[in-house]
Amino acid sequence: MALRYTDCKITIHNEKSLTIEYVENAATNRERLDLSLDPYAALTVERLHAWINVGLKLQQERKQDSNAFDPIDLQVIGLNLYRILFGNEQVEEVFQRVYGGFLKTYQDEVARNNMDLRMRLLLVFEPDADRLGKLPWEFLFLPDKTNALEKGFFFAGKRTELILTRFVPPLGKFPPAKTEQLRILVAVYTPTDMGGISKEDRDSVLAKMKAIANAEVKEVENLGYDQLRNEIAGFCPHIFHFIGHGTDGKLSLVKVYNEADYDESLRENQVRWIPGDEFKDLFSNDPSPKPLLVFLHACRGASALSEGTFISCARQLVNDIPAVVAMQHSISNQEAGTFAAKFYEQLGAGCEIDEAVRAGRVSLGELYPRWRHPRFATPVVYLQKNDPLVHPVAIEKPADVQQDVTVASALRGGRPSGLRPASTAPATAPPASAPPAVAVAQSTIETYDRPENGADLQ
Numbered sequence: 001m002a003l004r005y006t007d008c009k010i011t012i013h014n015e016k017s018l019t020i021e022y023v024e025n026a027a028t029n030r031e032r033l034d035l036s037l038d039p040y041a042a043l044t045v046e047r048l049h050a051w052i053n054v055g056l057k058l059q060q061e062r063k064q065d066s067n068a069f070d071p072i073d074l075q076v077i078g079l080n081l082y083r084i085l086f087g088n089e090q091v092e093e094v095f096q097r098v099y100g101g102f103l104k105t106y107q108d109e110v111a112r113n114n115m116d117l118r119m120r121l122l123l124v125f126e127p128d129a130d131r132l133g134k135l136p137w138e139f140l141f142l143p144d145k146t147n148a149l150e151k152g153f154f155f156a157g158k159r160t161e162l163i164l165t166r167f168v169p170p171l172g173k174f175p176p177a178k179t180e181q182l183r184i185l186v187a188v189y190t191p192t193d194m195g196g197i198s199k200e201d202r203d204s205v206l207a208k209m210k211a212i213a214n215a216e217v218k219e220v221e222n223l224g225y226d227q228l229r230n231e232i233a234g235f236c237p238h239i240f241h242f243i244g245h246g247t248d249g250k251l252s253l254v255k256v257y258n259e260a261d262y263d264e265s266l267r268e269n270q271v272r273w274i275p276g277d278e279f280k281d282l283f284s285n286d287p288s289p290k291p292l293l294v295f296l297h298a299c300r301g302a303s304a305l306s307e308g309t310f311i312s313c314a315r316q317l318v319n320d321i322p323a324v325v326a327m328q329h330s331i332s333n334q335e336a337g338t339f340a341a342k343f344y345e346q347l348g349a350g351c352e353i354d355e356a357v358r359a360g361r362v363s364l365g366e367l368y369p370r371w372r373h374p375r376f377a378t379p380v381v382y383l384q385k386n387d388p389l390v391h392p393v394a395i396e397k398p399a400d401v402q403q404d405v406t407v408a409s410a411l412r413g414g415r416p417s418g419l420r421p422a423s424t425a426p427a428t429a430p431p432a433s434a435p436p437a438v439a440v441a442q443s444t445i446e447t448y449d450r451p452e453n454g455a456d457l458q
Contacts, residue, residue: 006117157376183238208340209241295340
């Protein structure tokens with residue numbers, strides 16, 4: 001079933017202005033309007049967000065199963081985010097008109113048993129709006145017209161027809177695509193005494209990765225910085241999945257025996273903290289291609305995880321990497337594994353990256369207590385590229401193969417180029433005589449190659 005999208009793109013230029021872009025009557029409209037920022041609303045969001053992180057840490061330390069959060073706290077964050085973005089009545093009127101049009105079309109589609117329509121809210125934060133870009137927009141709460149909280153909803157919550165994505169305008173052009181097998185490199189870091197992801201959770205995530213159209217998945221563990229950099233350059237992964245810890249703006253790697261500061265009197269797997277800019281340099285081995293997607297998967301152990309580390313690193317990475325997924329709050333290993341497993345399952349089914357993130361958020365929201373815990377708003381996705389990053393391609397079956405072989409969709413990143421209105425035409429059903437799909441013997445995908453000699457992308 002092909003998904004169809006209605007996009008509403010809001011670019012926040014600074015704390016005083018924004019541009020809202022949408023499609024109406026088959027025409028793309030762009031309106032630059034004032035941003036009526038209430039500084040107290042922004043301060044309220046920042047302080048309540050800090051409280052959420054404190055609450056999550058307390059919950060972790062006490063190992064309580066009970067929920068330490070009142071859903072009203074989350075709603076207050078979301079209502080203030082709504083007030084920041086739509087405080088100007090003109091901005092709110094345009095957005096509500098776009099959303100109202102989508103909702104009517106969606107309800108008509110559901111009545112015809114078509115549920116393949118989505119609305120995307122794309123948020124772009126320019127450098128002068130950096131403070132606003134750091135707010136937890138995944139909690140954005142749309143109030144009911146009567147201001148009844150029970151009738152409002154989180155845009156990135158349980159209404160599965162809605163998607164919230166942070167979008168970064170591309171800083172350079174990508175060269176033409178080529179065809180090759182999808183490669184995923186998983187780097188796991190478990191420094192001594194810091195804990196790490198369980199074997200069960202790791203195996204669950206790896207199984208979902210390996211189910212993506214026969215993707216080539218390679219796992220490495222506790223490599224030194226130079227070793228990991230060389231591994232990335234040699235394997236040339238399309239997806240780099242990092243599982244480790246973070247603290248004070250740094251991510252955890254380990255020291256190895258031949259490094260000058262390695263202490264032979266201590267146990268192995270001594271932690272090495274890598275600042276975000278040095279972590280980004282792991283992918284600068286020209287002319288090797290950079291990954292198309294980086295996934296920062298938080299391990300929770302001791303007091304190592306700092307809630308701001310993975311999200312701040314993601315913000316640095318997305319300037320060079322087309323797509324980055326990260327966590328903005330402390331999250332248990334099991335919950336992170338639940339999200340990652342659903343994310344890769346959806347990629348294997350042909351979903352785009354932000355659609356796969358949406359499905360992963362739903363899987364977290366459905367955990368007990370359902371939609372009353374901040375875990376559903378923990379995953380954040382940054383996308384730099386509007387066009388698909390990779391495309392599924394069919395494979396010609398060998399002459400001695402008697403059955404038809406079809407390739408399931410592999411991984412599609414970004415979004416279709418440009419904004420477009422949602423079509424109300426139902427998806428075309430396959431002919432009744434069409435043969436069933438069978439297991440894929442070999443899969444390839446189209447990916448972007450880099451220019452020769454490591455030339456910069458322009």
